[in-house]
Amino acid sequence: MSFLLSCPHCGPRPVDEYAFFGEVTRRPEKSENGSPSLRELTEYVYFRDNVAGPQREWWQHRTGCGEWFLAERDTRTNEVLSITLPEPSRKHL
Amino acid sequence: MRIAQQSGERIDRDRPVVFRFGETRIGGYEGDTFGSALYAAGLRTFSRSFKYHRTRGLYCCTGHCPNCMMTVDGVPNVRVCVEPLREGAHVKEQNVWGKLDLDVLSITDKVGGPFTPVGFYYRTMIRPRRAWPLYEKVLRNLAGLGRVDERGGHSRRYDVEHRRARVLVVGGSDAGRAAALAAAREGPGVVLVDEGPRRVSELTGVEVLTPARALGIWEGGLVPVDCGTVLYRYRAERIIVATGALEQPIVFPGNDLVGVMLPSAARRLIRDFSIQPGERAVVLGADEPGLEVADDLQEAGVAVQRVVDLRETPVRELEAQRRRGRVRALLVDGEEVACDLVVASGGRQPAYSLLAQAGARVEFDSELGVFVPTTLPPGVEAVGTVTGEGLQKIDVRPKHAGRGKCFVCICEDVTTKDVKRAIAEGFDSIELAKRYTTVTMGPCQGKLCQLASIRLYAQEVRAYESDLGTTTARPPWSPVEMGLLAGRHFEPARRTSLHFRHEEAGARMQWAGPWKRPYAYGERPEDEVRAVHESLGVIDVSTLGKILVEGPEAAALLERLYPNRFADLRPGRIRYGVLTSDGGRIMDDGTIGRLSEELYYVTTTSTGADSVTAWFEWWNAVWGYEAEIVNVTGALAALNLAGPQAREALQRLTEDDVSDEALKYLDAKPLEVAGIPCLALRIGFVGELGYELHCPSPAAEFLWDRLVGDGARPFGLEPQRILRLEKGHVIVGQDTDSESNLLSAAMSWLPKLDKDDFVGKLAVEHFAEREPLERLVGFVMEDGVVPAEGAQIVIEGYPAGRITSARRSEAVGSVIGLAWLPVERADDGTRFEVRVDRRLLGGRVKSGPFYDVDGKRMRS
Ligand code: FES
């Protein structure tokens, strides 16, 4: 892995400056129907799609400005298709 | 041996250079390489081969083959034909037992030796099994190249430098230079990398690196360039590969003998170093450049006995005959030609490896009879002969008839017989045959043997080369020193602002994660423990992670990050907190003080500062609470002043009120101590009355000096470990691991499941429904032996648990510790056994703190 990744603040930098935080997951939440099942929780905590293709994932410019952002990357070629800042949401308050 | 000055010779005859070869002093000239100077001095045998210990001499003179590898100033496997001569250097031959000319191991060659055929280890040495260590030892001595100088490890300093280029050209051929110049006309940032040894003349606007080797092409336009002791990691927008073509060996018996060489070698010796390479020569060639060398030889005074143009004379039988490992005659279809030099080339093959690594397709061009790159990856271009341009068709037999060993791969000593044997044994793909015979896996990385082996293979299995394809090209393109890849040898240490005070006080420093911390100051850590129990101690806890969380929603953020409550914490108060993952596992712990309505001061474990900060920031990127997270670990130092006299000592240094009413247990309060603004946290990690004083790092030495001057005894990490263990305080990461959760680690009181949400809540809820399998408990050993951390607990003969901490405590009067036990064995008083060396020693579960059970002392 030696591709370049564009920080939303700092621009293209070698990937070693970043921390990878895995694919974007959906955190199960309580609803009117009650708590998520153990199965749903386990899926969220331990299972990943591990796609061969475009994947949405978390990155942090760890040794740079520190920003957390989302990248869409093709896991086969390391081509970065898009970079976005997250849109925070406090669901389940 | 030198001939008259050649036009363009590289040596400067007015500047002699002297070096040592073994015990002999040898002279050369500035501009020579070690190889050329040795050749000029009459040396012909440069090394012994990898497996058969056959004599080998200069073969390519371009740094591509294994033949001239020697140890120079302790560095093994230096290709001396391209290594510039250095005054006073010490050169030694390698892979030789005895003398270069008479190597005792070369009998493995003559008697056919037991260690010769390919696959021999795999088939023969598997039985008896227990004899393998012996075989291995013998084999290790027999095989291999060079020897690492174990003491010389740090004698050379290597560096890695990151650089950028707009255009990076690899290869200083005509095409490469032209491409570099053209690029330079368009703007700056053009770099040309050339292997040398012939200098590329100055090119306007181009930075020329030579001798230097591009090791590979990685994604993102990354090209590491080996410049000896510096590795440049280039990022290039455009990469132009102009690596040219490589002369290929002809496969015939005796083709490895000393005196057989490629035209490049003969030409270099003559033109660059003005050396006459031999007396009588035979030239075998399959293309113009391979035949033209005959003119060079003649001009240099070599009697050219015969020139064989293999395109016109399809020779069937070819055999080099030897005397004492050197060629003495060449048999050409039955006719013997006496000679001491055979310059043989089977045509040229594009040097496509870098392109192939970068992702280019490489295909067999049946017009040319060689492999050429076809489609190139984006950002990578190829110019010149590497594309196949200007090459002539290779039309040489894959192997020639004759008696004696016939080498396909001189690096790994693989013969045509070995390849045939591999095919006979069923290795029916080129990649498998490669792994079995190890052909192309030596120092040349296939430069001189890939084409030959594929052509031979194709002939043997009656297939087309185009159907076989090539084996995968992998970096590095040429051998590289491990030190260069590792970079400069250094181990960064984090030091607290009190580091030198500890050293002055004679502390034994130890690693604690990335930090250096005092283990203890004296020989007996127990004495430091006693000082804390009986009077007063002080410990540097600056390594604690320190994070400020500030903002109108700081409380809401922490409330959701931690399993327990922080929104209801009153300003000026402190609460212990443990972070869990969404899987419910324990991640880190620390104290959280609320300094005001909107400001919290969070401490973490010594190794957790960075990861906890990132963790907080990540969750807040998801949630978006109005709160700022600032890691102030380096900005602040922290000293823990602990012991029954702590209050009086503190009061002596401050005008603020530190009475128990004004600064209660678990209070956080700003104080001015000895004139230094501090944040005092009254907590009791070590079990006695104590104050953590957090102050600006630059003031820490001053504060430390005042406290120590006032009678506080410095104590180290080891005494602290004993003290906290006496209290049964858990160290996250020591007593817990990535499987531990709050309920099993005896902290079931901590998570507040009536909270709406916190990280790990769903998991903790699920844990709460079932009894844990294991529990973390305290124990006392029966007979005073301290078991190792990690020691196995045995119940009824079966492994059932493990010790995570154990120490002897004078205050408790026994050996105490923490251990994980099966839940049904974790009740107070239950007996278990621990494996200590080969014995089983008894211990008993004991719940609760071992010392000051009701916590009166730290609350006093
Ligand atoms: S002769 Fe030096 S590497 Fe081939």
Ligand SMILES: [Zn+2]
């Ligand atoms: Zn950045």
